[in-house]
Amino acid sequence: xxxxxxxxxxxxxxxxxxxxxxxxxxxxxxxxxxxxxxxxxxxxxxxxxxxxxxxxxxxxxxxxxxxxxxxxxxxxxxxxxxxxxxxxxxx
Amino acid sequence: xxxxxxxxxxxxxxxxxxxxxxxxxxxxxxxxxxxxxxxxxxxxxxxxxxxxxxxxxxxxxxxxxxxxxxxxxxxxxxxxxxxxxxxxxxxxxxxxxxxxxxxxxxxxxxxxxxxxxxxxxxxxxxxxxxxxxxxxxxxxxxxxxxxxxxxxxxxxxxxxxxxxxxxxxxxxxxxxxxxxxxxxxxxxxxxxxxxxxxxxxxxxxxxxxxxxxxxxxxxxxxxxxxxxxxxxxxxxxxxxxxxxxxxxxxxxxxxxxxxxxxxxxxxxxxxxxxxxxxxxxxxxxxxxxxxxxxxxxxxxxxxxxxxxxxxxxxxxxxxxxxxxxxxxxxxxxxxxxxxxxxxxxxxxxxxxxxxxxxxxxxxxxxxxxxxxxxxxxxxxxxxxxxxxxxxxxxxxxxxxxxxxxxxxxxxxxxxxxxxxxxxxxxxxxxxxxxxxxxxxxxxxxxxxxxxxxxxxxxxxxxxxxxxxxxxxxxx
Numbered sequence: 001x002x003x004x005x006x007x008x009x010x011x012x013x014x015x016x017x018x019x020x021x022x023x024x025x026x027x028x029x030x031x032x033x034x035x036x037x038x039x040x041x042x043x044x045x046x047x048x049x050x051x052x053x054x055x056x057x058x059x060x061x062x063x064x065x066x067x068x069x070x071x072x073x074x075x076x077x078x079x080x081x082x083x084x085x086x087x088x089x090x091x
Numbered sequence: 092x093x094x095x096x097x098x099x100x101x102x103x104x105x106x107x108x109x110x111x112x113x114x115x116x117x118x119x120x121x122x123x124x125x126x127x128x129x130x131x132x133x134x135x136x137x138x139x140x141x142x143x144x145x146x147x148x149x150x151x152x153x154x155x156x157x158x159x160x161x162x163x164x165x166x167x168x169x170x171x172x173x174x175x176x177x178x179x180x181x182x183x184x185x186x187x188x189x190x191x192x193x194x195x196x197x198x199x200x201x202x203x204x205x206x207x208x209x210x211x212x213x214x215x216x217x218x219x220x221x222x223x224x225x226x227x228x229x230x231x232x233x234x235x236x237x238x239x240x241x242x243x244x245x246x247x248x249x250x251x252x253x254x255x256x257x258x259x260x261x262x263x264x265x266x267x268x269x270x271x272x273x274x275x276x277x278x279x280x281x282x283x284x285x286x287x288x289x290x291x292x293x294x295x296x297x298x299x300x301x302x303x304x305x306x307x308x309x310x311x312x313x314x315x316x317x318x319x320x321x322x323x324x325x326x327x328x329x330x331x332x333x334x335x336x337x338x339x340x341x342x343x344x345x346x347x348x349x350x351x352x353x354x355x356x357x358x359x360x361x362x363x364x365x366x367x368x369x370x371x372x373x374x375x376x377x378x379x380x381x382x383x384x385x386x387x388x389x390x391x392x393x394x395x396x397x398x399x400x401x402x403x404x405x406x407x408x409x410x411x412x413x414x415x416x417x418x419x420x421x422x423x424x425x426x427x428x429x430x431x432x433x434x435x436x437x438x439x440x441x442x443x444x445x446x447x448x449x450x451x452x453x454x455x456x457x458x459x460x461x462x463x464x465x466x467x468x469x470x471x472x473x474x475x476x477x478x479x480x481x482x483x484x485x486x487x488x489x490x491x492x493x494x495x496x497x498x499x500x501x502x503x504x505x506x507x508x509x510x511x512x513x514x515x516x517x518x519x520x521x522x523x524x525x526x527x528x529x530x531x532x533x534x535x536x537x538x539x540x541x542x543x544x545x546x547x548x549x550x551x552x553x554x555x556x557x558x559x560x561x562x563x564x565x566x
Contacts, residue, residue, distance in 0.1 A: 012450040013405070014412070014430040015443055025447065031506045032448050038394040039468065040460045046467025047474060053283065053297055053522075059323045067190050075187055077419035086414060087425050 001029045094119035095253040099162045099310040102256060103203075106151060106161035113151065113161030117144035117205050120163045124208060124254045130230045132239070132248035133208045134168055137175060140207040147205055157203030158317050164204045165249045165258040168212050170301070171290040172196045179292050180212040180224040180242075183417045183437030193290025194322045195259065195301050202317045210245030210258060214439045215408065216266055216294045218242050219511055220501070223441045228498060232274060233537060237495040240270030243302065247274045250304045257314050258304045263294045264396050265490075265515025267302030268527035272490035272540025275529045277311050277557070279303045280515075282547045283522035284329035285315075287322035295403035296327070298396075298519040308558045311526070312336035315550060334551040343559035346552065348374055349384035349483030357390060357513060363489035366531040366539045370487065377563055379556075384479045384486065389517060392472055396516035397509055398452050398465040405449025411437065444505060469520055476521045480546050485556055488514050490540035494533025514542065524550045528557050 006026050010017055017025060069082055078085040094116055097105070105111040117140055124133050137143075140163075147161050166172065169179045171189035173196075178184045192200075199206060213223040221229040221244025229244045231237040232251040239248040243260025247270035250258045260267040262280040271278025279302055286301045293299060301318065305311040319333040350371060358364040371381055413419040413433025420432030438446070452461035479486060492511060501508050518525035524547070527540040545552045 006447075009447050009450050009454070012454060013443070013446045014409075014427075014434050015438070015446065016431050016435040025444075028444065028503075028505060029447070029451075031504050032397075032444075033451070035394055035506045035509070036398055036448070036452060036461055038391065039398055039465050042391055042464070042468065044388060044391065044468055044471060046464065047470030053327050058326065071190050075190070075416040077413065077417070084414060086429065087423075089426055 001026050001033060095123045097256065098307055099159065099256040099305070099313060102162050103158070103160050107156060113144040113147040113205060114141060116161055117141055117163050117207060120207060120253075120255055123252070124249075127252050127254065130232060130235075130248055130252060131211055131227045132229050132245045132252060133165065133254065134178070134211050134226055134245070135176065136208045137206065140205060143205045147203060150203070155203060157201065158313060159199065160203035162204050162257070163207045163255045164199055165208045165210050165246060165255040166196070166206060167243050167246050167258075167260045168209045169216060169261060169292040170195060170259060171292070172206060172209075175209065177209070177292065178226070179216070180214040180226060181437065181439065181442070182225040183411055185225070186418070187416055189290075191290060194287035194324060195318050196290065198318050207255065208249070210243070210249050212245055213242035213441070215292070215404070215442050216242040216261055216263060217404070217441050217445055219265070219269055219508060220498075221245060221270070222498060223439060225439060230498070231495050231537075234495070234535070236497055237537065238273065238498055240273035240495060242266040243304070244270045246304050247271055247276065247278065250274070250276050250306060256306065257310050260302045260304055261291060261294075262300050262302045262519060263298045263400055264519050265512050267304065268490050268515050268525060268540065268542060269512070271304055271527045272529070272538065273495035275538030277305045277308060277529070278527045278540075279311055279315065279550070280518055280525050281315060281319065281550060282329075282524045283519075284327055284331070285524070285548065285550065286318045287325040287328045289322055289324040289328075293407040295400040296407065297403060298400060300519075308554055308561050309337060312339075312554045329548070331548050336551055336554050339551055339555040339558060341555055341558045341562065343379065343556050346485060346556050347380050347382055347483040348556075349382050349479055349486045351384050351386045351389065351479065351486060351488065353386055353389050354488045354514070358489060358492075362493040362533050363491065363514075363539065367487070367489050367541065370530050370541050377560075382483050384483055386475050386479055388468070388472060388475060390513075391468060392517040392520050393510065393513050395465045395468050395472070396512070396520055397448070398461050399469065399520070401445040401449035402453050402462050403449070405446050405453060408438075408442070408446055413437070441505075472517070473521050476523065484545065484549075484552050486544045488542050488544070490514060490527040490542050494535060494537035494539060518542070518544055523547050524553060526553045526557055528560065
């Protein structure tokens with residue numbers, strides 16, 4: 001697989017790789033894609049619309065327990081006045 | 092009497108009768124953890140474990156008789172336990188403190204369990220050896236140079252090392268059964284929807300289940316009885332009545348065991364082939380009826396798995412972005428850099444590989460050829476298993492190709508490692524329960540396992556046969 005395609009996947013994945021890592025990924029991906037191609041090339045149509053999970057009915061819309069904001073924010077890397085801080089998005 | 096050798100059932104009985112206290116029991120298991128730190132099975136002993144045990148002793152004095160009263164339990168590092176770190180074996184979440192309890196934790200506590208520690212795992216449950224943890228490799232209790240299996244290798248090693256009688260792991264494609272097999276213990280993957288996934292960090296949501304490690308069949312069944320059942324917080328958790336798993340018909344004379352002919356072909360020439368044949372011979376000697384069955388496309392379950400699982404993982408792991416939780420890259424200057432740099436610093440190599448693969452099979456132009464096709468084949472496999480179960484109650488197959496391998500011995504080609512999962516992924520793809528029971532030995536004397544699989548929600552049939560076999564072996 002060429003580096004351009006790996007770069008595109010890295011972009012979709014929000015991941016960065018060094019040129020060496022890119023190189024090694026592109027080699028590995030040959031194997032991975034070959035493996036996935038077994039499914040693509042399988043002479044097996046399979047079943048359409050098989051529901052693999054029975055979701056049943058939605059639960060009643062009732063007020064339940066919820067976690068307080070200050071506890072939820074404890075795990076956030078940067079917090080100011082009950083808000084998560086991120087860099088400015090609008091110019 | 093050595094406390095750490097007792098079963099969960101015995102521990103409970105001795106505590107309820109006053110022969111032992113929960114505090115004594117918990118102390119004994121924590122000592123055992125401390126003595127065996129070199130295996131790196133456990134990441135943290137909870138500092139309130141003894142306090143929990145003392146509280147339990149008080150409750151028991153006041154008449155409490157929970158199903159796990161005073162029994163010490165170890166959990167995998169991807170199950171949320173309020174106030175405790177849950178790091179998923181990842182540098183990215185090394186400081187993450189759980190803000191609420193997973194449903195399984197609430198159920199453990201209600202039953203009187205004392206949760207003493209969290210166990211090591213492959214990062215985000217991706218791997219089959221526990222070599223992919225950010226917190227070091229876990230070693231096999233029976234041979235220090237070999238892997239314990241994975242991804243729940245820490246939980247499995249902990250049970251095999253007598254650090255607790257029962258431990259929880261999680262399964263997406265064999266992460267409980269495979270390490271159970273490598274460590275010579277019992278490991279159950281329940282039916283999809285049997286146990287709530289609420290509060291369990293998601294890998295592939297349509298395949299994930301909490302699983303159970305134990306040293307005997309009864310303890311395993313006891314734990315399933317505690318954990319199973321519907322949950323309003325997990326709509327994929329089934330509204331199917333929970334069986335009385337510990338109170339079975341263990342005579343087993345009417346159970347028909349199906350041997351898939353395709354499995355014998357896949358196992359040909361491998362150490363698991365002879366072991367499976369020995370298992371069949373042994374079942375026959377116990378007058379259990381064996382029927383030949385066919386699962387024509389079972390070999391394709393593996394690539395189907397390695398499309399569906401990474402696709403779902405890619406979506407699930409999008410939440411780890413350096414914004415809401417997880418660590419954030421110091422030098423990121425804008426939002427996109429926060430995502431990219433934090434994720435690149437935080438995730439390990441195997442996790443990145445699977446995120447990339449997931450995005451590949453989901454990306455525009457490939458979705459129909461890979462993901463959609465894989466889902467259709469999944470449907471076909473479910474049909475084939477249903478057909479096979481028309482002529483038998485239990486399907487058997489090996490758990491692994493061979494015994495536990497040497498640490499660091501796998502090649503750089505990830506597909507070679509993925510191929511180890513060939514016998515385990517099917518139960519996740521089809522959604523059925525499967526128990527790996529210890530049976531036989533490999534070339535170097537390490538344990539092997541055999542899987543007993545049943546129709547969806549028929550865990551009880553599995554336990555019935557497993558218990559019968561355990562008794563026949565005089566364990």
